Amino acid sequence: xxxxxxTAVAPKKYIDFKDVVVNxxxxxxxxxxxxxxxxxxxxxxxxKIITTTLTYIFILALVALVIFPFYWMIxxxxxxxxxxxxxxxxxxxxxxxxxxxVHVFQVFDFGRYMWNTIVVAFFSTLGTLITTIxxxxxxxxxxxxxxEGVFMIFLTTxxxxxxxxxxxxxxxxxxxxxxxxxQTLLQAYLAMVVPFLxxxxxxxxxxxxxxxxxxxxxxxxxxxxxxxxSFLWRVMVPLAAPTLISITILKFMGTWNxxxxxxxxxxxxxxxxxxxxxxxxxxxxxxxxxxxxxxxxAATVLxxxxxxxxxxxxxxxxxxxVGRAGIKG
Amino acid sequence: xxxxxxxxxxxxxxAVEELSASSMFLDERPVYDEGYDQESKTVVRLVSPKxxxxxxxxxxxxxxxxxxxxxxxxxxxxxxxxxxxxxIYPLVNxxxxxxxxxxxxxxxxxxxxxxxxxxxxxxxxxxxxxxxGAMEVYFVRYAIPNTFxxxxxxxxxxTFLALIISVALNSIKWFQKTLQTLFFLPYVTNAxxxxxxxxxxxxxxxxxxxxxxxxxxxxxxxxxxxAMIPLCIYIVWSSIPFKILIFLxxxxxxxxxxxxxxxxxxxxxxxxxxxxxxxxxxxxxxxILITSFMGAFKEYTAVVGLFNGPGTSGKGDPNMETIVYYxxxxxxxxxxxxxxxxxxLFVIILVFTALQFWASKKxxxx
Numbered sequence: 001x002x003x004x005x006x007t008a009v010a011p012k013k014y015i016d017f018k019d020v021v022v023n024x025x026x027x028x029x030x031x032x033x034x035x036x037x038x039x040x041x042x043x044x045x046x047x048k049i050i051t052t053t054l055t056y057i058f059i060l061a062l063v064a065l066v067i068f069p070f071y072w073m074i075x076x077x078x079x080x081x082x083x084x085x086x087x088x089x090x091x092x093x094x095x096x097x098x099x100x101x102v103h104v105f106q107v108f109d110f111g112r113y114m115w116n117t118i119v120v121a122f123f124s125t126l127g128t129l130i131t132t133i134x135x136x137x138x139x140x141x142x143x144x145x146x147x148e149g150v151f152m153i154f155l156t157t158x159x160x161x162x163x164x165x166x167x168x169x170x171x172x173x174x175x176x177x178x179x180x181x182x183q184t185l186l187q188a189y190l191a192m193v194v195p196f197l198x199x200x201x202x203x204x205x206x207x208x209x210x211x212x213x214x215x216x217x218x219x220x221x222x223x224x225x226x227x228x229x230s231f232l233w234r235v236m237v238p239l240a241a242p243t244l245i246s247i248t249i250l251k252f253m254g255t256w257n258x259x260x261x262x263x264x265x266x267x268x269x270x271x272x273x274x275x276x277x278x279x280x281x282x283x284x285x286x287x288x289x290x291x292x293x294x295x296x297x298a299a300t301v302l303x304x305x306x307x308x309x310x311x312x313x314x315x316x317x318x319x320x321x322v323g324r325a326g327i328k329g
Numbered sequence: 330x331x332x333x334x335x336x337x338x339x340x341x342x343x344a345v346e347e348l349s350a351s352s353m354f355l356d357e358r359p360v361y362d363e364g365y366d367q368e369s370k371t372v373v374r375l376v377s378p379k380x381x382x383x384x385x386x387x388x389x390x391x392x393x394x395x396x397x398x399x400x401x402x403x404x405x406x407x408x409x410x411x412x413x414x415x416x417i418y419p420l421v422n423x424x425x426x427x428x429x430x431x432x433x434x435x436x437x438x439x440x441x442x443x444x445x446x447x448x449x450x451x452x453x454x455x456x457x458x459x460x461x462g463a464m465e466v467y468f469v470r471y472a473i474p475n476t477f478x479x480x481x482x483x484x485x486x487x488t489f490l491a492l493i494i495s496v497a498l499n500s501i502k503w504f505q506k507t508l509q510t511l512f513f514l515p516y517v518t519n520a521x522x523x524x525x526x527x528x529x530x531x532x533x534x535x536x537x538x539x540x541x542x543x544x545x546x547x548x549x550x551x552x553x554x555x556a557m558i559p560l561c562i563y564i565v566w567s568s569i570p571f572k573i574l575i576f577l578x579x580x581x582x583x584x585x586x587x588x589x590x591x592x593x594x595x596x597x598x599x600x601x602x603x604x605x606x607x608x609x610x611x612x613x614x615x616x617i618l619i620t621s622f623m624g625a626f627k628e629y630t631a632v633v634g635l636f637n638g639p640g641t642s643g644k645g646d647p648n649m650e651t652i653v654y655y656x657x658x659x660x661x662x663x664x665x666x667x668x669x670x671x672x673x674l675f676v677i678i679l680v681f682t683a684l685q686f687w688a689s690k691k692x693x694x695x
Contacts, residue, residue: 051598055497062494063511066566070514072536073526084529089539135408144401150409157416161627161678163653164671167426167660168419171434180435198411228400257519259630260657275521279633293529300522311517319513323574 073304077101077297081285084293100294101302107284108299112270113277120192120262120273121255125248127197132247135203137232140210141218151207154200169195170264179265188271192262196255202247205324209243210236246321249314256307278303426668431457434664446669450655456663467647468670471553472655478557479564479651480625487565488617491572496606498573499580509577516570524563524634531559551641553648560649564631568624572617579613580606611693615685622681626674629653 076084077100079093104110138144139151173179178191213236221231237244259275266272269280283296311318402409426432427446429439448454449465456463498509515523531537531547538545545551547559587609591601607614628651632639639647639654650658652674659667 052501055501059494059497059501059508062490063508066512066515066569069523069526069530069566072530073523076526076529085534087534087539089536131407131411134404138401138404142401142404144398147401150405153417154412157412157420159682160420161623161675163627163656164423164675165416165419167656167664167668167671168422169415170660171422171437171664172414172419174434175437195415198408200412200416203408253517257521259521259633264657264660275519278519278525279521279637293532296525297529300519300525303519303522307517307519308514311514315510318517319574322516322571323578 070304073297073300076293077301079294081290081292081294097294100292100298103285103292104283104295104298104302107295108277108281108302109270110277110299110302113272113274116189116271117256117273119189121252123189123193124196124255125251127193128199128202128251129244129247131198132202132206133232133237133244135198136206136210137228137236139203139207140213141232141236142228154203158200158204166260166264173265179267181267183267183271185271188266188268191265192273195261199247199251202251205247205321206240206243208324209240213239242317242320245314246317246324249310249318250321253307253310253318274303423668423671426665427672429665432665432668434661439665446665447673450666450669450673456666465666467650468652468655471648471650472652472670475553475557475650476626476628476652479561479628480622482557482561483564483568484618484621484625486561487568488572488614488621490565491569491576491617492607492610492614494569495573495576495580496602498577509573512573513570515567516574518567520567520630521634523567524631527559527563527566528635528637546641548636549641553641556636556641556649560631560635563635564625564628567631568621572621575613575617576610579610583609608692611689615689615693619682619685622685623678626678626681627653629657 075091075093078096078098079090079100080095080097083090083094139147170179173191173195176190178187178194217235218231221235226234255273257275258273259279262271262273263276266276269277272280278299281299283292283299284290285292285295426439428442428444430441430443430445432439445454445457449456450468452465452469454464455461456465494512498505498512501508528548529535533544533546533549535547537543537547545555547555583606587605588601591605596604632649632651632654636649639650639658641648647654647658652670656667656670656674659670
């Protein structure tokens with residue numbers, strides 16, 4: 001019995017793919033289709049190098065296509081309008097027009113839109129974090145009748161396109177008298193923040209995260225006489241910090257990119273957010289009245305750069321959050 | 330003690346629980362008659378004295394939580410209020426409005442229920458019986474075809490490209506992370522801003538016409554189908570990063586053994602891709618297809634970014650309108666028609682999603 005077991009696990013011996021000299025008279029040479037093993041190995045190596053090179057060329061070509069719009073945006077933002085409209089396109093500005101960036105502030109009220117966006121993003125993110133943490137805690141940790149039913153309803157709502165809600169939400173917000181004639185800045189902010197104070201998707205995301213926190217921690221906290229409330233804030237929230245950071249950044253990015261809703265619920269262009277300002281501003285030269293693509297592109301650079309900075313600093317959180325949540329905003 | 334043991338044997342309802350640390354130190358536990366049963370080595374309790382004829386399992390954590398019914402609802406309250414007001418009510422209300430005649434959003438009044446709105450957006454009947462001239466032509470002429478072109482063109486192209494790029498990225502060693510990050514860049518951009526960049530690139534005096542020696546109107550004053558080209562290119566460009574992210578994480582989860590086995594059997598690269606990678610990646614592919622079909626049906630901001638309006642020549646002829654664009658255009662002035670269009674879109678998306686789940690039953694390996 002033990003003999004069989006031994007042979008079964010005994011290490012097998014492989015012959016290396018080389019000419020094996022058995023003794024002076026016999027040389028075993030492993031060949032395939034008339035080629036020596038060395039030749040086959042060499043051919044394999046060459047084909048591997050070729051494949052790798054082709055893969056890199058393919059990837060780099062596509063990267064160039066992906067990056068090109070950004071390059072063109074920056075280049076165009078530094079060109080004179082005559083050069084942009086010229087029949088011969090240049091891949092680098094002949095005269096670098098930094099002044100485009102100065103002029104753009106005359107036609108595009110960047111500061112105001114930036115401020116509006118930050119205020120709306122701050123409050124809707126704060127609200128979302130609080131409501132999401134509470135709901136995820138209830139779904140992940142507390143037990144009560146109807147929990148699964150409510151959670152199922154929540155999951156189902158994720159399948160419904162948001163456009164279905166926009167019409168009625170518009171009516172609801174109008175009935176709160178937040179929009180319409182004589183709208184104040186506060187009312188505009190309320191109309192832009194309140195409907196976005198929670199997100200079913202982030203509740204789902206955070207609940208999954210909370211569920212991974214072991215029961216033992218909860219029991220230990222109970223033994224120490226901690227309440228659910230202090231357990232939530234002292235233990236669960238710090239442990240789920242990476243997910244919360246992801247939610248914060250994605251929510252902020254969502255506000256930065258939101259266009260439809262702010263456009264619908266604000267009366268004055270002064271109350272709108274950065275995307276609305278960008279599309280709503282007429283980038284004409286103050287003197288000549290012509291559309292200045294240089295100004296326009298300078299403005300798009302101003303809108304894009306904050307997002308890139310955010311991405312550089314929080315790449316890990318953004319990519320992980322997007323990978324799990326799979327939605328913007 | 331003996332009483333309890335005998336009650337087990339008699340089949341009387343008792344609660345049995347393993348003796349564990351968790352159940353010993355919980356505060357505020359209700360008082361039960363309990364004892365330690367030597368035979369089964371468990372703590373045996375008679376159930377709550379009031380309802381001792383019902384079996385009741387006592388477990389450490391449920392024990393506390395089960396009596397916290399109100400607490401769970403309290404934690405959920407803010408979300409339930411928000412979801413009810415801004416998610417569930419609107420859903421029901423939108424469907425309702427779609428069946429009302431002449432809904433006025435400011436006052437909430439309407440003239441009875443009707444199916445006319447659906448006929449109206451489909452160009453079959455006029456807005457109301459006493460106004461036979463008010464026909465809708467743009468929804469059928471532009472919104473529906475444009476939306477379907479976007480869906481049919483961009484979803485397969487972007488999914489296929491993303492799959493190929495992901496496989497290529499997964500096979501390389503150097504700069505993999507850097508290149509992956511570069512491919513992700515279009516995701517972290519403002520859709521309006523980059524749409525404007527694309528409109529400059531495709532300008533009649535822009536770089537595309539210059540490189541290819543063309544003199545085409547892609548954006549301004551372009552015809553409907555020509556203008557679809559830059560629009561679809563832009564949508565593919567902006568939708569690829571998310572797909573690569575999902576595919577790459579899926580690829581990295583595939584067991585290397587499959588590929589080693591294929592290598593031993595000297596399978597071709599194409600065979601490896603279609604026989605190993607794609608089947609093993611099928612859950613991710615299904616997820617991507619469902620989400621991108623939904624996304625493509627709802628396209629709106631790309632049109633605004635690229636054309637600054639519903640059409641290639643200002644507001645006059647909305648030849649680039651999509652279904653969602655139609656909804657937003659009519660939200661104020663013709664709320665019933667907008668709601669009908671929203672329900673129309675909702676039904677299409679539901680049907681498409683159901684079809685994909687049905688088709689995936691045979692092909693997706695979970």
